Amino acid sequence: MRPGGPSLSSVSADSVSPVTYVIDLDALVPPPFLDAQIQRAGGELTASLDKIGVAIATSSDPAFASRVAKLRGVRTVTEDTMVQWVPQDTEPTMVELDDLVSVEPASVFGSLESFRPLQWAPDAVSAPAAWTAGAIGTGARVAIVDGGIRDTHIDIAPELDVAHSTSFVPGRPFNFDQRVSPATGVCGLTDTFWHGTHVAGIVAAPANNRGTVGIAPGATIIGVKVLHCGSGLFSWVIQGIYYAATPIAEGGAGADVINMSLGAAFDRQGRGAAALAVALGKATTYAYQRGVTVVAALGNNGFDFDHTNNLVFLPAMSPHVVAVAATGPLGFALGATDYDRPASYTNFGQSAVDFAAPGGDDVFEPAAEECTLPRLPSGVVTTNCWVFDLVIAPCRGSGTSNVTYCWADGTSMAAPAVSGVAALIIGKFGRLPPAQVIARLRASADDLGKPGNDDFYGGGRVNALRAVQ
Template sequence: MFMRNVIFVVVMLLLAFMFVSCEKESMIEVEKTQSLPDVQQKAKTSDDAALKSGPGLPFTLTDNYIVEFSGSVEQLSEAVSLLDGTVDEVFSEISLAKVTGLTNANAKLLSKVKSVKTVARDISVQWIDPDANLVEEHIGENESFWPYQWGPVAISAPQAWDAGYTGEGVRVAVIDGGISSAHLDLDDNIDFNYSASFVPGMNFDEDTDDFRHASHVAGIIAAEDNNLGTIGIAPNATIVSVKVLDGGSGSFANIIQGILYAAMEADADVINMSLGGYLPKNDDISHLKNALIKALNYANHLGVTVVASAGNDAIDMDHVGPWIHVPGDLEQAINVSATGPVDFAFGATNFDRPASYTNYGQRVIDFAAPGGDYVSLSDYWFYDMILSPSSVDAGGSWYGFAAGTSMATPHVAGVAALIIEKTGGNLNPAQVEVLLKQSADDLGKPGKDDYYGHGRVNAYKAVTQ
């Protein structure tokens, strides 16, 4: 099941509770005019362990099938029609189609057609759980919540901004749920013309997730430098919102369609996928994994760098048996683990501790980045999390604290955007990853290790080395 394992945190503001969900992420929402030190908070933990038969959560079978074919679309449509089905979507670039209306028996018959390679029942997955004198000033330090943003400091983003790199001209697609398009810290950086939804009946900026995980992720990447709220790692990058989930759930077909759209019509340079879930390595579901790989390969071929979250179950993915966490563990994506301080509110400056929840494994982790944590016993433990835009309502634009690899991933996507800006968009994903590797701070064991991969990303080194 695809899952943003999350710890839910409920924050009380003026006696009003706002519930938020994220990837075993802790969440606190604050209205932009609220004084953060005055926030009263309490926590609620959601542990899905009772649902697990391994690291994976149960999924829901859909009525759709993903079909890989080798012949023409016309041949496929004819074969499907004879079996009382309908070709609903065709992903011709990767020879896949979404087919509806088949019975199980007719799906098996379709798999025997000469021009059909595989037929896999699609599933709906919970990809995201219900997170002076004249002094030179770093841009962003005049943002009202800047003192609470330890993430950009941890990866030397202010120095990268001072060097002249802000993500200008770079397009980052956020494949997620619905983004809060009216948020004061996001609206000017969203491409409204190319943002799109692949969830039937919903616009790209709608979601049943009140917290708006997609907004939080987008804000970490590119919250504006506008003297309001927070600032993103690439504050002048363009965000393309690609909605494939609602309430954190969505099918493989949605995800595949979103990837292809982001890479082609939306012309993204970077895709951020702060989502993921566990699949058995050897199973009929492997056909769905292979379909996802085809979509990611196609995006890579078009020059799109894909960044994904490693997962938040504190699992050693090198020794997890028959399970794989997708898309992060796949070769086509840069897989990101999370780091975070303990007691930032009391002056802690070690931002590079592996987060208590992060998945790890030398084989699968590529880089680490700030994701926050929630293990402090102090009353201000939530300052150890990541603050970013969340929802919008009649009261205004809200911000939330969250912790998870969902939060670490957009830090890396933001640094990738800075690299692409510097190089004029002429790098392929492998070259972007090489520059990330060469500029990362090597932490933990020398070389590639379990928790940091090649190291914790460094924005300044990435644009100056």
């Protein structure tokens, strides 16, 4: 299952009553003043992001936007937009961890996770060598700005800061998600995947000798739900970034790293999208200024952004965001060791890609061929060979399961690998400003493809060991 398909489009929220508006201010208007002005204009202020000059309001009055646009200090008033940031395609391939499995303590950190033999992605970025060197991300806080997180999963719960996890999706807690029914096209089925759970596990699944291990197994993860069924309003994403980047002492999550494995392509000339992109950019700039490294997936459309000038991919192309392309093997189960092959679907372009990381691929042929790989402490996993080229990580599962793992591919899986390496850097060297984290990522990345900045690898494929040396 590749979160992110060939077409990412926005859907107008004009069917919602009342309508939500994103208000961009050219000055830091005091919230009490703004609240009163919006009420007089026939609306309700639902959120005031006063540190970035953005407000969220709702109104059922068709004249509301034009009234607010005339207020002093208001730059734009834009109807919010519902976007399918993470398209939901097919049912994922899953594997359950036997509750009775018990593995003896590992002599090498992270080496005896039950599904470690199925995990090629940590090896692709030299993460095991970084762990051996003592870098596991302890102390780093990574916000997963995404969908719901399965907070009871055995490879999520130990690293999850429940107290500071939250949701900006009305009526939906951070630890809940659903999926669109293939039969009806309606969001409502209890998913067996949960995109945010998979992403969180790639970043920081602990080395507990069960399941899988994340790139930064000592890091703390914070669930910030901004999507449901893969969709979300621009305002939810903006608020999620703002909250994640705000220090705990000021009412935020206190993240060091924000991971956004979500994205959509927009027409650069589209009036509504352009205004919303400005507000989104204010949020990512705020995060950068608050010392937070922001990482985002660059998307799975196969676009060459060096020659697709009419499109912008958000939030990966927002200011101060690290944009990640994907790589993956072709035939891992049959012995393939080239994990740096550009994924067939990844968006690319020297102007767009900052780094590459393992995201997997699903083009191995013949598609029906089956392969078998070992699991620990004993037993095997048998499935289609192409599945092993994907990235395995925790997922929702069915019923009360807290031991389910799924394979998925996409830049959604590559971004958390970079976030994990950023967490290793912060765990090793302390809370560095994002410019220094990015500089270290760039200086330590493996320069693949043509020398220097490359279409598919940007500044290179991240290298965890070199990043912490």
